[in-house]
Amino acid sequence: MHCLIRCKKLALCLLTALAINSSFAQSADKFFPKKDLMTIGSYYYPEQWPHAYWERDLKKMGELGFDFTHFGEFAWAFIEPEEGKFDFSWLDEAVALAHKNGIKVILCTSSPTPPVWLAQKHPEILMVNENGTTMQHGSRQQISWSSPVYRQYVSKMVEALAKHYANDNRIWGWQLDNEPSHYGQYDYSEAAQKSFRNWLKNKYQNIDSLNATWGTAFWSLRYSTFDQVRIPNAKELIAQPNPHAVLDFKRFSSDEVTEFLGMQYQILRKHIPANQWITTNLMPEHAPVEPTRMTNLDFVTYTKYLVAGYDKGIGPQGFRMGSPTSIAYANDLFRSVNGTTGVMELQPGQVNWGKFNPQPLAGTVRMWIWHAFAGGNKFVCNYRFKQPLTGGEQYHYGIIGTDGVSVSTSGVEYTQVIKELKSIKPQYDANAKMPAAYASRLTAVLYSPDSRWEEDNQPQTYQWDYMQHLMRYYGGLKQLNAPVDVITEDKDFSKYPVMVAPSYQLLDAKLVERWRRYAENGGHLILTSRTGQKDRNGKLWEMKWAEPIYNLIGAKISFYDLMPDSVKGTIQMNARIYNWNNWADIIEPNAGTQVWATYTNQFYAGKAAVINRKLGKGSVTFVGPDTDNGDLEKDVLRRVYQQAGIPIKELPAGVILDWRDGFWVGVNYGDRPYNVTVPTNGKVLIGDKVLKPAGVVVWKE
Structure with a gap:
């Protein structure tokens, strides 16, 4: 009975949170003036670099024209080096340096990377994979969203962060966690088992209802109490698991991370000003976490890497550009959740973790950014500003190369788009209407x-x-x-x-x-x-x-x-x-x-x-x-x-033409040039009518 009451309270809290947040969700566009079109930023990790480099690096970021930076999502060990002892002095200095150089800050909660002292003191916070292996300290996302102990520590950390930076107008917005997903894995820990049972109790109220819905008469799976139910795990079963149990478990897993992030949202929202937004970044490919269920945040953003050996794209060089539908689909999915979105993490060039990691075709990074703009994104942030010299992503490109000062090839493309966006802002027309033929379809x-x-x-x-x-x-x-x-x-x-x-x-x-x-x-x-x-x-x-x-x-x-x-x-x-x-x-x-x-x-x-x-x-x-x-x-x-009498416009494979805020944007993921038809009253603002592979054209009619 105690568990049932607790579960009902959790459900009521979540519903209340959804109701409270709906006012934010319905007006998420208020955070981003349309005249700004789209701003561009870059991740920076002051804790990962010698202190002597901070001022030089953030000055360089400002000189290159970046609008904002991104701090703290992997920094819990620096924020709370010992239990209950919080240190924000280093982060204060980094925020001040960003502000000094005209750079806004997205501040993040560090929940994906608990410090080693926490995992050693409370190993029960660690997730368990389908093979029964307990994940250990040494990477990220190794924790269980269901662990009450973990949630207590996260709450304290987020509360301290929120109180310290309450009403700090140098902070532009907030990101919760980072890519919460367990990277495609599910949690089978004891904490998850208990939380799943509570979720089932709340849904079905009595075990007979669960038995009827799950069809547990089949194979004599019938349960007498909810405490007998285990998470369906094919690795511990001799034959396939009950499909109804699997469906409920996937629903539960998505709800669990949604509620976990909602808990952080509520803590932040008590302290920060209303004009600061709160989001998280998700990966549309990762089924365990469902962005369309996260309506309890101001909006959701996405992470996108297109060139890592998994997508052959179109034509012989398609593996260097990725699929034309990859960014397009993410735009159209995430934008529809709460009415606005951004790209929190976009591939900056060559990466290190793929099936194989090719060099993108020249111009491709620029094309991706413009494609994000075409899809209505309010901002694009690249991961990361400097290529790391140590750690698990040494071969991952940054805007700045390994010498710490030279701009990489992809960095050059980012700075080009920054200048191009600035050049078209005077052309923005607040009264522009979507062309009728385009809108009709x-x-x-x-x-x-x-x-x-x-x-x-x-x-x-x-x-x-x-x-x-x-x-x-x-x-x-x-x-x-x-x-x-x-x-x-x-x-x-x-x-x-x-x-x-x-x-x-x-x-x-x-x-x-x-x-x-x-x-x-x-x-x-x-x-x-x-x-x-x-x-x-x-x-x-x-x-x-x-x-x-x-x-x-x-x-x-x-x-x-x-x-x-x-x-x-x-x-x-x-x-x-x-x-x-x-x-x-x-x-x-x-x-x-x-x-x-x-x-x-x-x-x-x-x-x-x-x-x-x-x-x-x-x-x-x-x-x-x-x-x-x-x-x-x-x-x-x-x-x-x-x-239906709806006019269409045939495009070759790989070519995307989108309209946004009065601007037409064309990008080409294909292997052949495409001649874009610009009407006689149209004016090409960026690029050329002959849209080459990895090319961009922007025009206004």
């Missing part, structure tokens, strides 16, 4: 973290990947020059002429009804593979396969097929043939539903693959297959726009 991508988590756990084929599936549609939208918001269900659908809901496996009748109203009122809805198969708890419907969407799409889904990678299924739409072998829903359309594409081989040749129906003033399209190259997905999007 505004599209929402409806993102479902629950479906992502559920499908990651039960992909059914090693080729299935929720995010790759989503990105096939997202990439097609960018090639059709559509402005995109990546949104979740809590947002309003009505302002979007087109909405794509990729692989929405978990849903309920309320969402299906919202979709129906959206289409009837003139929206054009596109649903895709695996949609509607299960309820919100991951349970298959006790009805025909995916039946809840039948009336909406005007068809039945007979079955789905999966094939080995050596076998190709074929599809025909109009006169074009497409290949697939990842996933295919086989469709039986109702009378009045149009068939846009059919399967042309396998035993169901002639069956519908893509269908479309008019519904009220709008339409609903269902796409059964998932392809490898995304050509079918792009062609379906094009056809939806054309049928």
Whole structure:
């Protein structure tokens, strides 16, 4: 009973925090005057350099034109060298030097790096990975967000920091932690086990409800008390874990870090002025932490590294530029959470931790910064100002090279963008309106973290990947020059002429009804593979396969097929043939539903693959297959726009054209030049109409 009461109190506190913070979230844009466009900063670590260098380094940062710097996220051992003894003298001096050189400061809480004395005194704060190994002092993010002891020490440290710098107008904003994620790992510590049980008690209230939802009659998994439940861990099970337990654990893990950061937010907000913002930086690729659930901060920002050997990009030199959708997707996802965002950590050049670490193509770093601007970011910060001489990132580029004074190649590109941004600020027009043709194709991508988590756990084929599936549609939208918001269900659908809901496996009748109203009122809805198969708890419907969407799409889904990678299924739409072998829903359309594409081989040749129906003033399209190259997905999007009378602009792979605050920005991740069409009344402000690979063009109409 005590645990249940405690859990209810925690939930109430979190809901209260969300309510309090909603006023900040709704007006997050207030922190950044639009006329400033986008400011640029760089990380600096005074504690990592001899004191004699500080003044020289921060003076150099100011001379290069950087607007702000970033202190303290890894500095707990210097802030609290002994338990309860806080030392801010060194940080005070660093803040003063930054201010002296015209540089604003983002101050950070140091929660990802507890000092060694804390880990030795309280080893229970350390996280445990899926193999049962306790993480140790010697790196970062080795702690458990669930540990009450750890939270107590974090609270004291953040309180001391907040009180010391309360009302200090040299501080621009605050960052909580740094990339809270455990870098893709989950916590199986005893503290996490207890907290998970409390989370389950709060959700289900009684163990019978949990048993019914999880289907624990299967394999005799039935529990008598919540204390018997363990975190589902495939490494300690002889067969696959209960999928409903896995889904709840992933939800819990995201909620746990959200609540942990919310605790820090509340402490800071008691002391700092209202005009100072509070955020954290996340990585969109890391599923354990879900940015769309972090509405209890003023806004969220992202970390982005594109060139580290994992992304081949486009063409023979694409590995030196990365994918055109990488920054684009992060822009459109993070901006949509609370209405504004920034890039807290952007790759500064060559790095050290990748699969292999190539040198970016000349101009690429500049292109990334401009791409961030095009996506609406309020600031870009690079990690880091000086290349480290010691520690775990010696081969990681900085703005300044290893001699401590020479500007690196990427540093030159940063200073170039700083000057270019300054040059266009006089051209800013507060009354600029998004061009009508561009605005007419505004599209929402409806993102479902629950479906992502559920499908990651039960992909059914090693080729299935929720995010790759989503990105096939997202990439097609960018090639059709559509402005995109990546949104979740809590947002309003009505302002979007087109909405794509990729692989929405978990849903309920309320969402299906919202979709129906959206289409009837003139929206054009596109649903895709695996949609509607299960309820919100991951349970298959006790009805025909995916039946809840039948009336909406005007068809039945007979079955789905999966094939080995050596076998190709074929599809025909109009006169074009497409290949697939990842996933295919086989469709039986109702009378009045149009068939846009059919399967042309396998035993169901002639069956519908893509269908479309008019519904009220709008339409609903269902796409059964998932392809490898995304050509079918792009062609379906094009056809939806054309049928709706929405003008499109075809762009080659790799070229992104975005509009922001009266400026058009073009970047090229492709391997060929692209001739940008600038109207006769337009004026090129930056770059050239011939957009070369890794090139940038900015113009105003």
